[in-house]
Amino acid sequence: MENELGHEIAEALGILLRRTTRAQLHKRLTEGMGEGLDEVTYPVLSALARTGPRSAADLAPEVGIDRSGVTRRASRLEAAGLVRREADPNDRRANLLVLTDQGERTTAELRRRLAAHITAALSSWPPGEAEAFAHHLRRFTVEGPFA
Amino acid sequence: MENELGHEIAEALGILLRRTTRAQLHKRLTEGMGEGLDEVTYPVLSALARTGPRSAADLAPEVGIDRSGVTRRASRLEAAGLVRREADPNDRRANLLVLTDQGERTTAELRRRLAAHITAALSSWPPGEAEAFAHHLRRFTVEGPFA
DNA sequence: CGAAACGCGTGCGGTGCGCACGCTATCGTT
DNA sequence: AACGATAGCGTGCGCACCGCACGCGTTTCG
Numbered sequence: 001m002e003n004e005l006g007h008e009i010a011e012a013l014g015i016l017l018r019r020t021t022r023a024q025l026h027k028r029l030t031e032g033m034g035e036g037l038d039e040v041t042y043p044v045l046s047a048l049a050r051t052g053p054r055s056a057a058d059l060a061p062e063v064g065i066d067r068s069g070v071t072r073r074a075s076r077l078e079a080a081g082l083v084r085r086e087a088d089p090n091d092r093r094a095n096l097l098v099l100t101d102q103g104e105r106t107t108a109e110l111r112r113r114l115a116a117h118i119t120a121a122l123s124s125w126p127p128g129e130a131e132a133f134a135h136h137l138r139r140f141t142v143e144g145p146f147a
Numbered sequence: 148m149e150n151e152l153g154h155e156i157a158e159a160l161g162i163l164l165r166r167t168t169r170a171q172l173h174k175r176l177t178e179g180m181g182e183g184l185d186e187v188t189y190p191v192l193s194a195l196a197r198t199g200p201r202s203a204a205d206l207a208p209e210v211g212i213d214r215s216g217v218t219r220r221a222s223r224l225e226a227a228g229l230v231r232r233e234a235d236p237n238d239r240r241a242n243l244l245v246l247t248d249q250g251e252r253t254t255a256e257l258r259r260r261l262a263a264h265i266t267a268a269l270s271s272w273p274p275g276e277a278e279a280f281a282h283h284l285r286r287f288t289v290e291g292p293f294a
Numbered sequence: 295c296g297a298a299a300c301g302c303g304t305g306c307g308g309t310g311c312g313c314a315c316g317c318t319a320t321c322g323t324t
Numbered sequence: 325a326a327c328g329a330t331a332g333c334g335t336g337c338g339c340a341c342c343g344c345a346c347g348c349g350t351t352t353c354g
Contacts, residue, residue: 003262006261008285066344071303092349118291133280134155147166
């Protein structure tokens, strides 16, 4: 059959995407963690952890929503003590979003849990295959069909 | 460092998930296709194509929303001519959701486009590596950390 | 120095969801 | 056979979130 490989990857990817919804991951990873973690605001927190302190406007395309949405989510994270607004001394219009210490700890802990979860699940793979998969997945992600 | 592999996979997977949002995929795949395709209602259409005719209640957990939401989305798909409601002859309470011919054609075309897109992007990979990746991805999906 | 532009936060209208209710059909018990 | 209990579907209601557009304060440039 034509495109057998493409169909197989598409099917597996579809299943994977459906199983890694924000809600599913959230329930899995935040088990017993401190409060203030919100399934809706998490993308902002995560983007901030990845890119470092940025303004709401700069964060918007990364999160995939409007500037106003980022502002509102950031307000919630601020109320939860995970993010603080820091005035830019050079431009007093600007309002950088910065992770607080608690925010840093929380994102680091989530990253650690996720990595540990993945590592545990791959521990039974034949030696070398997990490394090969990681390498291929990175290439597929960076320069693949969704680059 | 501990869990290097888990962190690498988590990072690549994170990037991939962020790039395969419903909105992104929709824009990419429905380019120039017929109307009636809705980014919100698509999950219902897709679930129907995968599992075959089912009731709204049975479809709800597959889609990840409430029964009422499935009903409303199905109504939109029905108005668009992609889905029809078929009374179950055995149980006249039941109301099966069935893909129309146009619905079948649409989902098949989307599947074809996605597979072609993936195949094209992987055509430059060294021979055998794409097959290995597909195999690993399937195993990662079916019996991996998100099974 | 004044006007245009910029950056942020908020009000408003729209949309989608979950919950709960009503209606119809089926099942089970007497 | 009849009637209460149950199942399944669709809809009204309240809530949450988003995008757009506006207002206010700041900066920049002519």
